[in-house]
Amino acid sequence: DAGITQSPRYKITETGRQVTLMCHQTWSHSYMFWYRQDLGHGLRLIYYSAAADITDKGEVPDGYVVSRSKTENFPLTLESATRSQTSVYFCASKGPAIYEQYFGPGTRLTVT
Amino acid sequence: GQSLEQPSEVTAVEGAIVQINCTYQTSGFYGLSWYQQHDGGAPTFLSYNALDGLEETGRFSSFLSRSDSYGYLLLQELQMKDSASYFCAVRARSSGDKLTFGTGTRLAVRP
Numbered sequence: 001d002a003g004i005t006q007s008p009r010y011k012i013t014e015t016g017r018q019v020t021l022m023c024h025q026t027w028s029h030s031y032m033f034w035y036r037q038d039l040g041h042g043l044r045l046i047y048y049s050a051a052a053d054i055t056d057k058g059e060v061p062d063g064y065v066v067s068r069s070k071t072e073n074f075p076l077t078l079e080s081a082t083r084s085q086t087s088v089y090f091c092a093s094k095g096p097a098i099y100e101q102y103f104g105p106g107t108r109l110t111v112t
Numbered sequence: 113g114q115s116l117e118q119p120s121e122v123t124a125v126e127g128a129i130v131q132i133n134c135t136y137q138t139s140g141f142y143g144l145s146w147y148q149q150h151d152g153g154a155p156t157f158l159s160y161n162a163l164d165g166l167e168e169t170g171r172f173s174s175f176l177s178r179s180d181s182y183g184y185l186l187l188q189e190l191q192m193k194d195s196a197s198y199f200c201a202v203r204a205r206s207s208g209d210k211l212t213f214g215t216g217t218r219l220a221v222r223p
Contacts, residue, residue: 031209042199042215043155050209058210090154094209099145101211103154 002026006091006104013081014112021076021107023091031094032074033101034058034066036087043090049074081111114138114202116214123220124190132185132198132217140205144183146174149216150196158185158198187219195221 004025013019023032034046045058047066055066063085065077074093078085088108092101116136124130134144143162147155159167161176161183173186187194197218201211 033210035213040215043201043213045210045212048210059212092155096209099143099160099203100157101155103156105154 004091004093004102004104006089006107008107009105010108012110012112015081015083017081019078019081019109021078021089021091021109023074023076023104025072025074025091025093025102025104027093027095027102028071029093029095029102030071031096032068033092033094034064034074034076035090035092036060036085037090037106038087046076046089078109081109083111085109086111114204114207114212116200116202116212118198118200118214118217120215121218121220123222124187125222126190126192128190129186129188130190130219132187132200132219134183134185134200134214136181136183136200136202136214138181138202138204138206138212141178141181142203142205144174144176145201145203145211146185147199147201147213148196149199155199190221192221192223195219 007022033048035043049055049068091104094101118134145160146158149155159174176183197216199216201213
């Protein structure tokens with residue numbers, strides 16, 4: 001499928017568990033981003049990547065790990081989930097020299 | 113860092129015109145974007161302004177005043193399907209290709 005996809009779409013996990021959210025894009029966009037969205041906070045950047053093997057922290061990186069071994073994939077791992085990480089997570093991508101970010105459908109994560 | 117302010121909620125009548133304002137504070141400003149998000153959906157890009165003035169795309173227009181650190185999104189001929197949240201986002205030299213988003217304005221269109 002063309003575009004940007006995220007999996008799973010919904011996830012319930014327990015406190016302390018490790019969970020990985022997947023993001024895949026088919027455009028070969030160099031830039032990829034992970035955001036979390038919570039009521040009252042809008043979209044906050046967790047991590048981003050300018051290219052394969054290049055990642056950097058965003059506004060709220062604590063408790064998260066990313067990797068980018070291939071251009072098309074950008075997984076986000078919560079090493080030890082906490083209730084405060086209950087949120088909707090969006091992955092996005094963009095090409096160089098363009099302004100528009102393309103967002104995936106989101107993953108709704110609940111940590112119990 | 114950057115900060116943005118936009119109203120939390122706006123209500124308007126179908127067929128009317130509504131303006132959603134956004135003020136920002138940043139250093140090394142590059143441009144202001146607007147995104148639309150329907151409930152349960154993903155944000156989608158609406159517009160980007162790097163220079164002062166009005167950009168029109170169909171029923172939607174976006175305005176920027178760099179000297180006032182201010183922009184707005186103008187929605188004309190409102191339709192029920194325009195009920196959504198609208199986010200402004202700033203791109204700045206200090207943040208490169210990253211965006212900093214406002215907290216969003218929820219637009220409710222009434223019949």
